[in-house]
Amino acid sequence: MILKRSMAVRLAVAASIALSAARGQDVALMAANEAGAALVRLSVSRTSSGALSAATLTVDAEAKFSAFSVREGESGAPLITRMGVLDLSDPLAQVAVEKLISNPSGLSLWIDDRSYGALNTAQESRFEAELLPENQSPPNFLLKAAAPVGVSVYTLPGGESGARATALAFEMTARFLGPVGVTGLHLHAGAAGVVGRAIAASTLSPARVLVSVTGLLGYRETLVSSKPETAAALAAVLGSPGNHYLDLHTAAIPLGAMRGQLMPASSAPPSLLTVLASGSDISLTTLAQGGLMSVYGRNLAQGAGGAGNPDGSAAWSLNGASLTIGNFNAPMLWAAPDVILAQVPFEVSPGTYPVRITTASGESRTFDVRVAAVAPALFQDAAGGLCLKNSDYSRVTAQNPATPGEIVFCYATGLGQTSPPLRTAAPAPADPLANVSGVSVSVGPATVNPVYAIATPGSVGTYQIAFAVPQVTGAAQVSIAVRGASSNRVQLHVR
Structure with missing residues (x-):
């Protein structure tokens, strides 16, 4: 029987090649006048020859808005009117991206129906903070949680306080042991162990709670300001980041669940x-x-x-x-x-x-x-389980379903040691194959024996399990059991 090299491994290799072939560039721009202030962030990738291959654009403004446009000059025709992944097949989009990188001052930003003036390169400073309950004052040793946060400060020079506009961006991931409601994320002035005044706050509040039923959550927010007092406060952060900290509040601990001091991103530990x-x-x-x-x-x-x-x-x-x-x-x-x-x-x-x-x-x-010893885990994504047809190695999807009696195989990890035994870090052999014993497959209400269960040849830590699809239809739930340990369930589309 012909065996296919792990799709997961091949995709990882392809991604690595693509990353090495592409050159990424991030650009931060700001515009500000009496109408307000706004931040434009552009992320582009180029091929090895220098051609644009991808571009993503986001816009954040001081006030809520429903539309924006990047225009040629002060009142020229709109070149970009949508955020997200830009359509580089549009020549105007390509021109706009190149100008945003090389000559942004020749472009203006319009928010709704008002011009925010010319775009100019913003200065960006990046910091990290690891929020922990034991960092609180006083320390909390009962709560088991952590929240690493990336903080970016953007500055548009030229105002009376040293900046015409500023922006503060949070990028947080957090882990609690159970359900949680986050009610605040504040930036304070204060050294470690000192309770200081808040100088900036996210829009999270007891009335706007970030809820996670699993305890794992992510949050991003960017705050843009043209106020001199905000510029002065963030200038102090840039001058002495270690004397500033982030404080996270929850519904259960409203006075502060955990905190962490800022440090430059370049020196932050993992x-x-x-x-x-x-x-x-x-x-x-x-x-x-x-x-x-x-x-x-x-x-x-x-x-x-x-x-x-x-x-x-x-x-x-x-x-x-x-x-x-x-x-x-x-x-x-x-x-x-x-x-x-x-x-x-x-x-x-x-x-x-x-x-x-x-x-x-x-x-x-x-x-x-x-x-x-074993902890089987089937690979999956939004399309369902990572399962292929044995006949042509095509991915089983809703548009390409399997049929009863057809042989398919799914990728997994955690099936443990094989015969002959595998070695740590070494790729699985193709001759002889590394077989896994004690495997059964559940497809909908049916349980079947696998055609084979092996460590995928040429891969590390990846296994594949082949089986004949039983008489089921629709989006069937598939799981495997290995020596008494059951896996997660993934979808397999059957016609």
């Missing part, structure tokens, strides 16, 4: 938020010997990409980052500032262990994970 089995399901928190784990946080690595050794084995350090679980180094397949994909070493016995990330900027706090 901040570890959570660790999951790599099945795209936040409920998959138990890891398996030899399985993949996804580590989420901030400042985890320098740049993004994956690169193995010449023999196909996974790297022990990647993009300036290394990872340990217990006393063992973990091989890494992908490393980016916000996520690391790594393998749990087979040498780690079942139990609970701390995970830690180390970079040139320091070490992260540890995050405890549970490791089992």
Whole structure:
């Protein structure tokens, strides 16, 4: 039977090649006059030849607005009128993007029906803060939570206070052990352990609560201002970031649940938020010997990409980052500032262990994970399970459903040791195949034996399970069981 090399691995390799071939550039621009102030952020990618390949644009203004436009000159024809991913097949969009990068002052920004004046390059300063309950004053050692936050301060020079306009951007991820309602995120002036006055606040409040039923949440907000007092307060942040802190409030702890001091992003150590089995399901928190784990946080690595050794084995350090679980180094397949994909070493016995990330900027706090001999996790995305037809290797989707009797195979991790046994960091062999025993497959109400269950040849930490589709129709729920341990459920479209 012909076996296909792991789609997950091939996609990761393709993404790595695309990232290395593309050159990214981020541009921050501001416009301000008596009408108000606004911030424009542009992110572009270019091919190796320098041609534009992608561009994304966002606009934030001091006041709420329903429409905007980037125009040629003060009152020329609109060149861009939509946020998000720009249509670079439109020649006007290409021209506008190039001008935003090379000559923004020749363009103006209109918010609704008012001109905010010419666009100019803004100065950007980036900071990080790791919010923890034990950093509160007094410390809270009962709450188990963490919230790494990225903070960007944008300044448009030229005002009486040194700036005509400013913007403050928050990018937060947070982890609590259960449901939570966040009611505030404030920036304060004050050294560590000191309760200081708030100088800026997000729009979160007891009347505008950010709710998460799982305890995992993300939040972004940008505050733009043309007020001199705001410019003066943010100038103090730029001058002494360590004497400022972020404070997060919840419905349960309204006076402040956790806080963290600002530090320059360039010197911030890695901040570890959570660790999951790599099945795209936040409920998959138990890891398996030899399985993949996804580590989420901030400042985890320098740049993004994956690169193995010449023999196909996974790297022990990647993009300036290394990872340990217990006393063992973990091989890494992908490393980016916000996520690391790594393998749990087979040498780690079942139990609970701390995970830690180390970079040139320091070490992260540890995050405890549970490791089992097997913890099956099926890969999935918005389209359903990562399952392919064995006949032509096409992805099973709603538009390309499987049929009863057809052989399909799904990708997974966490199926444990094989026969012959696998080695940590080493790619699975193709001859002989590394077989997994004790596997069953549930498809809707039916349970079937797999045609095969193997470690995917040439991959690290990835497995594939093939089975004949039983007599079901529609979006069937598929799960697997390995030696008594059950996986998550994913959708398989059947006609």
